[in-house]
Amino acid sequence: MRKNKMMRIASALLVAVLLTTCAISGTFAKYISTASGSDSARVAKWSIEVEGTDIAISPDATITFDLFDTVKDTEFAAEENVTVGSGETIIAPGTSGSFTLDITNTSEVDATYTIALEETNAGNIPLKYSVNGTDWVDSVAELTMTALTDVAIAKETGVAEQTVYWKWVFDNAAVDAADLHAGQTDVTDTALGIQADDATPAEVTIKATITATQVD
């Protein structure tokens, strides 16, 4: 009985201490105010495609294409007088052609592109090049500098079609000197034709390197 009474006293005191301790903590309550703000942003997308290939993965992508895939006459109509050999693409005085590069900017930033054309033409085939079919130059290097450098292409849905034309002037006498390739004569044209009958005919290849850069 005595022990029970003491246990009861101890329990009552414990409860009382707990109550007074809780009450004291309440009297020390202070004003506290909090406010917070936050914001997030993601990195903008960068994606440039040329002929369906994402060149952003490789900043200076090289696209291999056949500039002479479609041979036409110098009026850009279907060629009737030059026969295409089997498995080969041949050109001759009076032929011409073109190729179009489709460039798409699906980035979230504006960009410009540069197409660097590199011509391998050891036989000096007198080809002229143009980006509009009107203004012709003697080399692709000259074309790159004047018309294919830092061309703007808008963000999100920017699409650009870049066409490169080529031609081998047929009748030297019928055109102005300015339209002829420098040094082109009937004699040089004939020599190239004769060489074509050899085992090592003159050839020309074009390589295009496309570089895209974000605009500031």
Place this chain on the structure above:
Amino acid sequence: MDNEKKQKRGWLILIILLLLVFFTVTTFMLVSRFNDFLPDSSGAISLIPDDDDSDDGDDFVAQPDFEVSDNQGVWSTDTKIDIFRVSYENGEAVTTVKSDNEDKIIAPGTENSYTFKLHNTGNVALDYEVVVEAYVTPSDLKLPVDGRMNRYDNKWIVGGNNKYDNVLALNNATDTMTLAAGRYSSYTLDWRWLFEQGDDALDTALGTRAADEDLTLTIAIKTTATESADPHGGGGMLPQTGDNNSAIIWAILAICSIVMMGILIFSKDEEEKKEKCKK
């Protein structure tokens, strides 16, 4: 057996004595705290301890209040603020960077400045703390973005006047101040991603990677204010009560108006006198 019982009873007595002591101490503390907050002669109860025993009848009633805001409005909890943007213009006012889905984005050549204000709208000084959190997702992302932050009185919390640190230096940046009643403080947070930061390969890699996954930068700011020990202390800016127009111009216009009024009244009196003379 008896010894064991005696021992247990002894422990019980000791516990009871200890509890009695604790109860006495806590009750005494509670009574003394209550005494500080007893009503005065006017019936007002002070929210802060009144150490002045003389009853002078004009006890100050503290009304603490605090507000954080920016130019879009008042903050609450986890308010969405505009540290970043959906699109950015260049120096020629041309939009060169724009999100394709209304997400906020960052890119080489983008930057922004964000200002927020802390206002003590109560009548007692408050101690406040500003804590910034900055992190990237995924956590191993290396973003060439810089940041800095300063207070209205040109105290730099991160970076300096001509110095930016990496934006992650903002993480855990802290500043504290005691703001007097009615005063306010403000902070400006600047960030930038330099267009020419010397590593085009990194910029390109980030942009290319962003085409397939979200690479994000998050900045969060938390503010906490508590009552200051000295309710009448602290500093901060005074609220602007007028506009920024030149008072001199308005004063000149007012003087001209008064002069014109005087001329009109005087000339009218003269005319009336002349008419009376004619009659």
